[in-house]
Amino acid sequence: MSPLRRAVVRLLLPCLLAVAGCTAPAPAGAPEREVRRAVADWSAAPPARLAGIPLEGWSYEVTSVRRDGARAHARARLRYALAGYDTAPAEADREVELTRGAAGWRVDGDRPAPGAPPQLWDQGDPAVARGAHALVLGVGQSPQTLSGIAQEADRAVPAVSAAWHGTWTGRVVVLVPGTLDAMAALLGRPADAYRGMGAVTTGRTGPGPAPADRVVVNPEGYAQLSGQGRRIVLTHETTHVATRAATTARTPLWLSEGFADWAAYRGGGPPPAEAAPALGRAVRRGELPAGLPSDGDFAFGGDPDALARAYEGAWLACRLIAGKWGEATLVDLYERAGREPLPTALADTVGGDLAGLTTAWRAALRTELGGATG
Known part of the structure; x- marks a missing residue:
């Protein structure tokens, strides 16, 4: 074959393969990149049902992808902060489920990763009550209950600031799940560990930026407290929030x-x-x-x-x-x-x-x- 003929064949071969229905294989990492891109596009903003919560920095960082034909599961780290309350982001391990259609990969939803505790909104659509110093998020609770907790938290914050002379935000976030079992699920422990308690505080200890602490109310134990008991419980837990960076x-x-x-x-x-x-x-x-x-x-x-x-x-x-x-x-x-x-x-x-x-x-x-x- 002459040099000219060989050159013509090299130019025509891709076209002939395309006509015959053959295409060059996609790069090995392309499907995973497409899944990651789909998750990034889907998570560009918080879900509409969380519109009443002052969320900022909302992002999903995919850590691994598992594909099974037209379905995929992406493990991801969710990061977000509550504007005006958190000085460091909250983090949660999530599993995102996707389906591949004619238009590409589509996110069907997400849930807690295996072994990870849920977020409050996994248990239902959250309602919001705001105070001067407090943000209260609840599921399965009446507006009156959440408003009352916000008022009590508003009294707790100045009391803590008067006792603790260290630096802190002067604000508190309170989560109010629907039941004791729901509270225990948020904390990743058995319900018996919290039976009879009014509330607990989450968050890591140590130096550095103050973590995203949450006071989590046991709705059953809290309801049994007197007014003075509720004041003491919320002030106690708010103190843990204030002193966290020094602990x-x-x-x-x-x-x-x-x-x-x-x-x-x-x-x-x-x-x-x-x-x-x-x-x-x-x-x-x-x-x-x-x-x-x-x-x-x-x-x-x-x-x-x-x-x-x-x-x-x-x-x-x-x-x-x-x-x-x-x-x-x-x-x-x-x-x-x-x-x-x-x-x-x-x-x-x-x-x-x-x-x-x-x-x-x-x-x-x-x-x-x-x-x-x-």
Whole structure:
């Protein structure tokens, strides 16, 4: 074959193959890129049913793609923030389901990735109640219930700011699911872990930008509380939001939980004999605790009376520190305990050690609880 003929064949061959119905194969990564592009296009803005929530930075980052013919599943990391409330984004692992049609890949919907907890809106269309300092999102709750929680949270935030002198946003986000089981699903734990509790706080601890904390209400436990009980619960949980950036793995739970209760009771509350009934009964039985509550004493799902004694003892320890050495010293101790060993933090603040603090605490328990009746 002459050079001219070979050149003509090379030019005509692609056209001949196209006429015969043959096409060159697509690059190996093309289908996955198309799936990723479809997810990116679909997630360019939050769903319309979330329009009442002040979302910003909404994005899905695909981490893996699994294809099965005309169907595909994409694992993705959802990131978003609540404008005016979050200083760092919330994150959630999701699984996006897609179908391929004549026009290409189409997203059919998404759900929590296997093993990941749901978002509140996975449980139904959320309603929104706004306060001066609070954003309340609820599913299966009346507008009156959500508005009442927003009002209580609005009272909690200034109380926390008066107790905690560290920097924080001065705002709180409260999630109110429809049932205890729904609450437990949001937190990824069994419902029994939260039975009888009014609320809990989510979020990681440690330095850096404050995480996207949420106060999650147990609607069944919260409904059983008195007005004063609701105030104390929401102030306690809001304190955890405020102190989160200063709280690390070094911070003992007696200090973090005790401080939150101290802030909640600081604005007025019942006396120790009334506010610490479980510990009071133990003291009157002659069962004075040998030491401050350990981290293990605060585990959920165990003996509720023992858990109550741990919280009450932690509160009375922080109350003692604030009363004996001053509120500023208690705050200073909290901040130091998150970044240095507890013995060092105690020496630099109260001028003593854990043994001395424990002795003073046990003496206070005898005085304040030992003579109570009932």
